[in-house]
Amino acid sequence: MPAVQETVDRVRQIDVDQYKYGFVTDVESEKAPIGLSEDTVRYISAKKNEPAWMLEWRLEAFKRWLTMREPTWARVDYPKIDYQNAYYYSAPKKKPELSSLDEVDPQILETYKKLGIPLREQEMLAGVVRKDADGNVLAERRVAVDAVFDSVSVATTFKEELKRAGVIFMPMSEAIQQHPELVRKYLGSVVPTTDNFFATLNSAVFSDGSFVYVPPGVRCPMELSTYFRINEANTGQFERTLIIADKGAYVSYLEGCTAPMRDENQLHAAVVELVTHDDAEIKYSTVQNWYPGDADGKGGIFNFVTKRGDCRGKNSKISWTQVETGSAITWKYPSCILRGDGSRGEFYSIAISNGMQQVDSGTKMIHLGKNTTSRIISKGISAGKSNNTYRGLVTAHRKATGARNFTNCDSLLIGDQCGAHTVPYIEAKNSSAVFEHEASTSKISEDMLFYCRSRGMSAEEATALVVNGFVKDVLQQLPMEFAVEAQNLISISLEGSVG
Amino acid sequence: MLLEIKNLHVEVADKKILNGLNLTIEKGQVAAIMGPNGSGKSTFSYVLAGKDAYNITEGDILLDGESILELAPDERAAKGIFLAFQYPVEVPGVATMTFLRTALNAQRKLRGEGEYSTPDFIKLVRETSAKLGVSQEHLRRAVNVGFSGGEKKRNEILQMAILQPRLAILDETDSGLDIDALKIVSEGVNRLRSPERSMIVITHYQRLLNYIVPDVVHVMSKGRVVKSGGKELALELEAKGYAQYTDEAA
């Protein structure tokens, strides 16, 4: 039996069992009444005890949303979403005031433990010695974690230590209360409430998310991380993340997400805004592993996300790294507005689609400032009956003299029933712009697979190894813990049961 | 008897390449195969390793008396078959070290043996690579990517030394090696010689056989073994060429 055919067959029988995050946690929750109206928006705002300005902001967005139409330009095809048949707010019932992690519902802590996310600081501090793939001992790293369960942040670790450094890392709902001046200044300043259908919806109904502010000159002493978990049935998740790196600051932020297996589709429409001032840097990494649906395309998360960074200051830098393996539909274009002179934007992406998944993802690099540079490395892998599209824009405006971009977009096809598509828009509006773009699409090399198999690897192992090699340039951009996790995830996403 | 090839007929893309090849390899035996370009040596080695796209129309391959025709390449590898490729494949992005560990553990798993612990594995690779003059830097680099011809060949022998096969097929491992490398690689191969391990050494040059002295020499032409003899046969071929055998086979 030909090796490749065998691999293809295995991959084809994508089995829901392999989604190991598909369990449901049984916790009592409190929900907004089903459906979406001005009352829903008021309900959410009231639940959060928000100031009037915040409610106003939401209501304005909601009014605007009513006049907007769902975008249709992406290469994704899904049944019409009934916005009135979903819950827009769901929070685990809990004691009114949480003074320590111990008071978090143990069921939820258990959930995060199952997901392999250490929320408890002591676990982190105890720190098991970890080694990388080649056996080198990893430098011990600590990660501050914010866990968002359904719509609400349930726990944030390392708060005290971060506070000492001057770093604000807290749920958005708390930031609205405690740092209204910062929130008012930056919220919606990168992704305005009018931006697009899903971002506007998010502005109206977002329930929580993470807020990060790193003051001038501060290098955040640890990685910050948020784990998003959709648990409730029939619930949309709309988180809002805002990260500001003030002059000369640096922060690395990681985001992970999972959801139970459910037959119905669930909507996830998040907005992430990043702002860097002069000489600041934000590194934003995502491992997106929402439930992708079953082999027939039943269920799975609809992931419509607006992520944008604004390099507002001179010589600032924003770097997006994403590993996209989950979701039934992915609609996502983390972008950089390179406004400050000398600023730099980066986008590193691995997008894997299998089964009936549909991915339409890419980036926008908008060069406005002088001598701005950007780099795009995108690796798409399509298997099963999936469709995987890279869509990107690189544009240099008239005044963006000295703009530079390098783009490399490669697609790998596994099996003959999937599609791989590349749609780049490249716009140069001044003579000193230098743009280089290259793209390729090909099938996974049979020679490589045979070479690996002749050394004893199974079809799945060989495929995973070759694919991991293919995405290496992007994996390298991830913080070590995530890189290992992502590597495993890639194997799992592509195979029957290896891993 | 470790390996028995019986009347093997093989086609690729409707082209007949092997035409009734018969060959036996004894346990612990080192057999050299020589033959003109295009006579089917590499094809034979790929078929042994289980590459698809080759259509076996007749005959059988027996390992320990059992047919291996139905086995996938990795199952053959686990049974101890190892092919050092004439043209080793580049695998971008995959560190040689990762590749070796994945391969070794995969084989051990298939054989029901435990995985190597990381420190043991690292020690094994360090020692083995030092003997073969493969640098640490090469181990970190992606498999064969940007390696020179000779470095690729050395990497093949390193893999063989780590995987410890029972039947190693070396397809022109000597071509591309400089004089010193030829010595180092041959020594590496000789160290692996044992009563438990058989080898098929495919080469065009008698010189290699001065280092790796074969027990028998087979001459292959037009997809079959046309003559077998002792190591002196290689000297004779060097002197007279293949003309007489190619005519015979015609």
Next chain:
Amino acid sequence: MNAEVRNIKTPAEQALVSAYEGVRAALPGKGAVAALREEAFNRFDANGLPHRRVEEWKYTDLRALMREALPLAAPPDAAAKAKAKDAGKIFASLNCRRLVFIDGAFVPEASDLTPEPGLTIGAMADALAKGDTLVSARVGQVFETDDAAVALNTSLMSDGAVIHVAAGTVLERPIHLVFASGETPSAAFIRSLIVVEKDAQAIIAESHESNVSQVNCALEMVIGDGATVDYYKATQTRGLHVASLLLTVGAKAAVNTFALNSDASLVRNQSFVRFAGEGSTGGLRGVNLLRGKEHVDTTMLIEHAAGHCASREQFKSVLDDSGHNVFQGKIVVKPHAQKTDTKMMTRVLLLSDEAEADNKPELEIFADDVVCGHGATAGALDPNLKFYLMSRGIDDKQAEALLIQAFIGETVEEISHEGFREAIMRAALDWLETRG
């Protein structure tokens, strides 16, 4: 696809609608042809001129660019016919069979109609009027598209060339379709059909020279199994020129096209190419030289519907002043079109800060055993190279000219026919010489 509901028509759209309504009855062709026109017109009437929200016309907003629609051209007069002798200079040095068209109308007396075995030549107006079977079997059917410019052409098509090359025929000489405009600014809707049957070989060249007139031309071309076709197109215009090539390629055929746009005010060159049979090869190439406020849009859809075909696309553009170059190239590999091999390369040389280059190379792939790729670059002349030349005593302008020549030369060199290669290179050099 993105057409929105619209009731308000621009003056140009209104003029086009009334032009059609005025000549509908007089246009050549009855029955199926008239129905085809009517259907195309309804499409145009509903959607109007293509605009920036129509993805394929994103960078060439014809609705905005076309302020007015000129009146339909009248039949050419004697003065125009006399002038036509000098048209098509670019390929004059080649020994071609010239077929001359003025404002889209065929001028037999200025054309070379010497008989040649296996070759049939006719005028589209006659063919449509007479209900010629070759034309009625093909027109509007070579590559179906809902493109608005093609629809407009179909509604108003008046004349053009109909060329049939019989199976196995190797044409003695290249055919040169010479298109020129008369004195009066006008609009021409030219439709041509070229059928090159099995194992035949043909070289077709097309030159367009026009003043401020508006030309919408469409060429439907069918290349049979085993046939070989070279197709060259050179365009100069002070007005608007929208050209559509609708091409179907059979099995084991070879096609090479080359387009040169220089001194072209507003051009849209769109190609719709389908590889319908296995084992064919295609090369689509071109050079665009822009200055002033010129706008040149090269858009192509290459569809690999059958496996084992290879296509190469290579385009070079040099932009001076406020030149605006658009390139959109979409390669589609259909399911089962295995072993498709494509490579698309576009390079833009930006000589001025006011110039703009928009580039959209696309891949849409549904078969796995393929090798497809594209590359795109945009940038200025390499200052190191320029310095090197200048350090050898070559002055600034000359150094630039040499480097530009080398830049476009790479693509021009791909033309295998020596005569056409030289003619096109000469035209490019002429442009360089007149560069201020």
